[in-house]
Amino acid sequence: SQQGEEDPQALSIQEGENATMNCSYKTSINNLQWYRQNSGRGLVHLILIRSNEREKHSGRLRVTLDTSKKSSSLLITASRAADTASYFCATDGSSNYKLTFGKGTLLTVNP
Amino acid sequence: NAGVTQTPKFQVLKTGQSMTLQCAQDMNHEYMSWYRQDPGMGLRLIHYSVGAGITDQGEVPNGYNVSRSTTEDFPLRLLSAAPSQTSVYFCASTRANQETQYFGPGTRLLVL
Numbered sequence: 001s002q003q004g005e006e007d008p009q010a011l012s013i014q015e016g017e018n019a020t021m022n023c024s025y026k027t028s029i030n031n032l033q034w035y036r037q038n039s040g041r042g043l044v045h046l047i048l049i050r051s052n053e054r055e056k057h058s059g060r061l062r063v064t065l066d067t068s069k070k071s072s073s074l075l076i077t078a079s080r081a082a083d084t085a086s087y088f089c090a091t092d093g094s095s096n097y098k099l100t101f102g103k104g105t106l107l108t109v110n111p
Numbered sequence: 112n113a114g115v116t117q118t119p120k121f122q123v124l125k126t127g128q129s130m131t132l133q134c135a136q137d138m139n140h141e142y143m144s145w146y147r148q149d150p151g152m153g154l155r156l157i158h159y160s161v162g163a164g165i166t167d168q169g170e171v172p173n174g175y176n177v178s179r180s181t182t183e184d185f186p187l188r189l190l191s192a193a194p195s196q197t198s199v200y201f202c203a204s205t206r207a208n209q210e211t212q213y214f215g216p217g218t219r220l221l222v223l
Binding site: 035 | 115142143144146151152153154155156159161169170201203205210211212213214215216217
């Protein structure tokens with residue numbers, strides 16, 4: 001079963017705008033990760049936030065985690081056409097080698 | 112480092128045929144996993160291994176076998192291919208004390 005559910009399923013914005021994607025999950029976690037997948041490619045790790053953290057930044061990425069609501073958000077600021085990709089959240093549950101992925105958000109950044 | 116490599120990139124099978132999807136990593140990672148990705152879906156875990164000689168089932172193991180004879184290699188075998196196994200297959204690896212998984216480029220499988 002899918003642990004994470006991303007929202008929205010698809011998002012289309014203009015270059016320079018901010019993009020926000022949300023993820024909800026069902027069970028307790030040690031950490032939550034976000035991955036990016038360009039069309040036809042493998043997944044690339046973007047950022048990880050631990051269950052005792054509330055916010056984390058990496059470059060143009062900002063991730064928040066609310067364990068009471070079992071939800072996370074990924075904000076990409078000043079988006080670029082190269083950010084066009086699918087974005088997935090993944091939770092680890094009890095082990096780092098058994099990630100559970102959501103269905104993803106397809107982000108399209110129009111030049 | 113080549114990272115995680117997968118072969119073949121694309122394969123067409125007929126129902127009932129068997130085949131092996133290859134996965135190798137040169138990062139000396141203890142943990143390796145196989146996922147499948149279906150249209151509009153996230154990745155689902157098929158099998159995983161925490162070290163040479165140790166494997167276990169994930170969420171969707173039926174119809175697949177794995178073995179781990181070396182740290183570097185983790186092949187996935189389809190015993191008797193079915194159209195429901197049409198999917199994109201990803202191999203991933205990570206260290207025992209690391210959370211980030213490193214993914215291969217994927218194998219696109221079509222079963223007719």
